[in-house]
Amino acid sequence: MIGLSPGQLDPAAENPLYRQLYEQIRSAIKMGSVRNGDRLPATRELAVELGLNRTTVSAAYALLEEEGLIRGEVGRGSFVQYEGEFTTAPVTSTISFASSRPAEDHFPIEEFRSTCQEVIQSAQVGTILQLGSPSGYGPLRHHLLEQARAEGSAGPEDDILITSGCQQALDILQRAFIGPADAVQLEDPVYHGLKNVFSRVGARLLGIPVRESGMDLDQLARTIESEHPRMIVVTPEFQNPTGATLPLEHRERLARLVEAAGVLLVENCIYRELRYEGEQIRTLKSLAPGTLQIGSFSKVAFPGLRVGWVIGPRALIARLTETKQWCDLHSDQLSQAILLRFAESGRLEQHLRRVRTMGAARLHTALDACSRYLPAGTRFSRPQGGMSLWVRLPEPLDANELLPRVQRERVDYLPGKHFSISHFDAGSLRLSFGGLSPEQIESGLATLGRVINEEGKRLRSAISFDAAPAMV
Amino acid sequence: MIGLSPGQLDPAAENPLYRQLYEQIRSAIKMGSVRNGDRLPATRELAVELGLNRTTVSAAYALLEEEGLIRGEVGRGSFVQYEGEFTTAPVTSTISFASSRPAEDHFPIEEFRSTCQEVIQSAQVGTILQLGSPSGYGPLRHHLLEQARAEGSAGPEDDILITSGCQQALDILQRAFIGPADAVQLEDPVYHGLKNVFSRVGARLLGIPVRESGMDLDQLARTIESEHPRMIVVTPEFQNPTGATLPLEHRERLARLVEAAGVLLVENCIYRELRYEGEQIRTLKSLAPGTLQIGSFSKVAFPGLRVGWVIGPRALIARLTETKQWCDLHSDQLSQAILLRFAESGRLEQHLRRVRTMGAARLHTALDACSRYLPAGTRFSRPQGGMSLWVRLPEPLDANELLPRVQRERVDYLPGKHFSISHFDAGSLRLSFGGLSPEQIESGLATLGRVINEEGKRLRSAISFDAAPAMV
Numbered sequence: 001m002i003g004l005s006p007g008q009l010d011p012a013a014e015n016p017l018y019r020q021l022y023e024q025i026r027s028a029i030k031m032g033s034v035r036n037g038d039r040l041p042a043t044r045e046l047a048v049e050l051g052l053n054r055t056t057v058s059a060a061y062a063l064l065e066e067e068g069l070i071r072g073e074v075g076r077g078s079f080v081q082y083e084g085e086f087t088t089a090p091v092t093s094t095i096s097f098a099s100s101r102p103a104e105d106h107f108p109i110e111e112f113r114s115t116c117q118e119v120i121q122s123a124q125v126g127t128i129l130q131l132g133s134p135s136g137y138g139p140l141r142h143h144l145l146e147q148a149r150a151e152g153s154a155g156p157e158d159d160i161l162i163t164s165g166c167q168q169a170l171d172i173l174q175r176a177f178i179g180p181a182d183a184v185q186l187e188d189p190v191y192h193g194l195k196n197v198f199s200r201v202g203a204r205l206l207g208i209p210v211r212e213s214g215m216d217l218d219q220l221a222r223t224i225e226s227e228h229p230r231m232i233v234v235t236p237e238f239q240n241p242t243g244a245t246l247p248l249e250h251r252e253r254l255a256r257l258v259e260a261a262g263v264l265l266v267e268n269c270i271y272r273e274l275r276y277e278g279e280q281i282r283t284l285k286s287l288a289p290g291t292l293q294i295g296s297f298s299k300v301a302f303p304g305l306r307v308g309w310v311i312g313p314r315a316l317i318a319r320l321t322e323t324k325q326w327c328d329l330h331s332d333q334l335s336q337a338i339l340l341r342f343a344e345s346g347r348l349e350q351h352l353r354r355v356r357t358m359g360a361a362r363l364h365t366a367l368d369a370c371s372r373y374l375p376a377g378t379r380f381s382r383p384q385g386g387m388s389l390w391v392r393l394p395e396p397l398d399a400n401e402l403l404p405r406v407q408r409e410r411v412d413y414l415p416g417k418h419f420s421i422s423h424f425d426a427g428s429l430r431l432s433f434g435g436l437s438p439e440q441i442e443s444g445l446a447t448l449g450r451v452i453n454e455e456g457k458r459l460r461s462a463i464s465f466d467a468a469p470a471m472v
Numbered sequence: 473m474i475g476l477s478p479g480q481l482d483p484a485a486e487n488p489l490y491r492q493l494y495e496q497i498r499s500a501i502k503m504g505s506v507r508n509g510d511r512l513p514a515t516r517e518l519a520v521e522l523g524l525n526r527t528t529v530s531a532a533y534a535l536l537e538e539e540g541l542i543r544g545e546v547g548r549g550s551f552v553q554y555e556g557e558f559t560t561a562p563v564t565s566t567i568s569f570a571s572s573r574p575a576e577d578h579f580p581i582e583e584f585r586s587t588c589q590e591v592i593q594s595a596q597v598g599t600i601l602q603l604g605s606p607s608g609y610g611p612l613r614h615h616l617l618e619q620a621r622a623e624g625s626a627g628p629e630d631d632i633l634i635t636s637g638c639q640q641a642l643d644i645l646q647r648a649f650i651g652p653a654d655a656v657q658l659e660d661p662v663y664h665g666l667k668n669v670f671s672r673v674g675a676r677l678l679g680i681p682v683r684e685s686g687m688d689l690d691q692l693a694r695t696i697e698s699e700h701p702r703m704i705v706v707t708p709e710f711q712n713p714t715g716a717t718l719p720l721e722h723r724e725r726l727a728r729l730v731e732a733a734g735v736l737l738v739e740n741c742i743y744r745e746l747r748y749e750g751e752q753i754r755t756l757k758s759l760a761p762g763t764l765q766i767g768s769f770s771k772v773a774f775p776g777l778r779v780g781w782v783i784g785p786r787a788l789i790a791r792l793t794e795t796k797q798w799c800d801l802h803s804d805q806l807s808q809a810i811l812l813r814f815a816e817s818g819r820l821e822q823h824l825r826r827v828r829t830m831g832a833a834r835l836h837t838a839l840d841a842c843s844r845y846l847p848a849g850t851r852f853s854r855p856q857g858g859m860s861l862w863v864r865l866p867e868p869l870d871a872n873e874l875l876p877r878v879q880r881e882r883v884d885y886l887p888g889k890h891f892s893i894s895h896f897d898a899g900s901l902r903l904s905f906g907g908l909s910p911e912q913i914e915s916g917l918a919t920l921g922r923v924i925n926e927e928g929k930r931l932r933s934a935i936s937f938d939a940a941p942a943m944v
Contacts, residue, residue: 009605010603011606011797044628048613048614048617048631048632049610049611049614050605050610051604051605051606051607051608051609051610052605052607053786053790054786099603101602101603104598104599104601104602105598107598107601107602109597109598109601112592112597112601113592113593117589117592120584120585120588120589121585125581125584125585126576126577126579126581127576127776128776129576129579129581129584129774129775129776129777130573130576130579130774130775130776131482131571131573131770131775132776133481133483133524134483134523135523135524136523138520138521138522139521141520141521142520142521145520156516159520160520163800164636164803164804165800165801167798167799167800167801168800171798171799171800193797193798193801196798197798200798298603302601302602303601303602303603303604304599304601304603304604304804304805304806305601305804305805305806306800306802306803314525314526318525325483326639326665326668326669326672327639327640327643327799328635328636328637328640328778328800329637329639329665329778330778331636331778331804332636332776332777332778332803332804332806332807333776333777334804334806334810335804335806338806
């Protein structure tokens with residue numbers, strides 16, 4: 001009735017789930033999808049359906065009740081209470097720059113259906129449904145390894161392991177190679193899902209500051225000397241959250257550094273195919289053959305199908321495969337076969353061309369809108385691809401303190417604290433534009449710019465007031 | 473050309489992969505699928521295709537060359553060399569009792585195709601392809617929780633987490649609850665994939681002997697007193713490898729024991745639906761509500777689709793869900809949606825009826841053949857369902873030493889050592905009949921019986937000879 005599905009809520013977003021749910025139901029009421037007198041599902045029922053805790057649903061209902069949009073009747077449930085005008089567009093819903101995922105409305109559903117058809121009608125279906133190999137579905141491994149060879153990223157001594165997405169690739173790398181005593185060098189700021197994989201095992205995280213041109217290699221070199229890390233994880237293109245890309249000469253220096261020090265280098269390539277302008281740069285793997293390279297279909301095709309991979313030297317892949325076996329035996333084979341077919345049929349490349357065209361439009365809108373709406377003193381990164389850019393608010397604004405004010409205006413982002421390892425900048429925040437339309441990007445940034453302006457003025461006047469004590 | 477697929481090789485089987493591959497290619501040659509003069513794929517190429525190490529393929533080729541079935545030509549590759557008669561049936565292939573997985577030739581492929589069709593044509597496809605929730609696909613969670621409630625296995629305070637099969641459920645349970653200092657009580661013998669999950673983290677494994685009626689509860693009670701375990705994992709029905717089932721009164725006692733001691737009880741229900749005779753017994757979860765219950769579609773539907781789950785008290789599931797998120801974000805959503813549809817459409821129940829009918833025929837054939845062919849002094853379990861039974865060879869036979877002799881006769885099994893924790897019985901072995909036809913079961917057991925007989929005689933005569941030293 002409220003027409004909600006679990007996919008519309010994002011557990012990884014900063015905007016808490018109860019608030020996302022509140023906003024969705026509020027929008028359904030204002031748009032007339034549910035009407036005055038309609039009964040909402042019981043909290044327990046909705047919780048199960050959406051994969052939420054019951055307290056999350058109760059909190060959302062409490063907000064709606066507070067706003068007078070629903071009323072609870074003891075023993076009977078919660079009822080909609082709204083006799084106002086209906087809006088036709090969900091104009092009141094939040095423009096969320098908080099989630100780095102592709103836009104659902106541009107999924108190539110028909111191409112997916114055709115691909116799926118071809119796979120399930122094929123003679124391989126029996127094999128796909130049977131228990132598989134921990135290494136992954138053979139034909140997909142073959143395809144990906146050939147592709148990496150053609151690109152010069154894999155050599156004859158390399159092998160491949162299929163994982164359940166990039167997140168599992170990182171998790172298995174930690175489990176196979178990193179214990180509590182080990183040091184790991186990560187970009188700082190960095191994607192929180194990457195940080196958590198290593199921090200929860202008690203590894204020593206060494207944050208290397210990210211500049212416009214990626215990791216600060218001087219600091220990296222000093223930290224290699226002093227801390228003897230076991231592993232370095234780098235996202236060389238359109239890094240999450242900064243959008244930074246490592247130039248070729250930095251890659252060459254990084255390759256020399258890791259080879260001289262014998263550190264394990266992990267190259268996370270999940271955004272590599274999302275380049276909207278400029279030339280593709282050689283992979284770290286092609287410069288340092290001992291590198292373990294991570295890829296995934298999630299950012300370029302369908303995030304709901306969990307298929308990623310690691311390519312690297314045979315002996316290292318053998319160790320990862322052993323670990324993988326006791327994690328979950330092997331990854332889902334139907335999705336592996338479908339994504340292989342999607343790639344081999346040329347549909348992936350065709351889809352990628354569309355994704356890049358749309359991505360370019362979003363990126364340019366975002367950069368233009370940043371220039372136009374964000375007040376002087378605000379700095380922002382200028383990525384050539386990916387899904388996110390990094391903003392630094394003018395002093396003395398704090399991105400975390402600003403957030404509730406921005407959310408009241410129905411715009412959302414992730415403050416820098418979620419990504420920080422040791423070089424925390426309170427004025428930083430991530431804007432993810434990948435899942436929004438150009439109109440939403442434009443409108444969201446106009447609002448953000450206005451709020452930054454107002455709050456900046458308010459804070460500066462408060463400060464100057466504080467700065468003038470009475471001369472008694 | 474050789475027509476091999478990764479699904480035909482079983483990495484978990486005792487028969488090593490190189491030997492399985494050798495047997496498959498040998499069979500292809502003898503059946504004329506590849507002919508005299510045909511070139512075999514290069515070892516590297518075949519390794520990638522099948523998800524194997526190159527050394528595995530080289531070892532298989534070496535065996536074939538030794539047997540004179542292929543010849544290697546330097547710089548040109550390996551060529552088939554066989555001008556003998558062709559057999560029409562793969563009579564020379566091994567009858568493997570080593571793998572506990574369903575028979576591929578009975579997969580309901582057409583029903584799977586229809587289910588898949590319905591899912592991909594539905595309006596939910598966009599949601600399915602988008603990033604999902606760590607908890608799992610909402611409608612599937614709802615369905616499984618309702619089912620568990622209807623069966624009395626879940627109460628109002630329970631919640632559910634979808635995992636990538638039962639293996640991941642066990643892995644996440646370990647990661648959330650068991651550290652190196654913790655003691656875990658496991659059945660002894662037990663499935664090696666379960667043992668490995670806990671042993672690799674350095675947990676103290678306490679093996680509780682399994683009798684015909686499951687875990688020895690007297691010993692369990694004593695060990696709870698003396699060792700203060702944190703967790704007990706029990707497979708109450710058709711336990712792998714013994715086939716043992718815990719009777720109701722034992723379940724009641726176990727429930728009282730864990731509740732009094734405050735130990736976390738994990739009930740592994742993956743074989744529960746595979747009961748071929750006798751009455752279904754109440755679950756442990758229904759007797760001890762704090763239990764965490766594991767289920768999976770792998771044994772009853774399609775092992776290649778990785779969907780399992782854990783049902784338990786809300787607070788424990790919340791902790792598992794947090795762990796799951798950093799393992800792989802969430803499980804594959806397409807397979808979740810397909811298996812939900814498979815269940816809701818009634819096709820799963822229909823398929824299960826067939827599986828039970830076929831399973832009963834296999835089980836009865838296996839038990840009859842054991843009675844007829846295995847020599848006096850051999851003991852075997854008499855399960856009422858599942859896929860495996862447990863054999864104890866007459867003294868002084870050793871199941872591990874007997875294996876190469878049995879494999880030469882093209883029969884395979886897993887010796888007891890793979891399942892043992894601390895109560896190792898060298899004469900024990902597992903026979904998995906789930907993937908074999910009644911004819912194969914009959915023929916395999918006839919061979920096994922003959923070899924046991926011959927080896928037993930040989931050993932006994934050797935012993936009596938040793939027992940009569942010269943009186944010089």
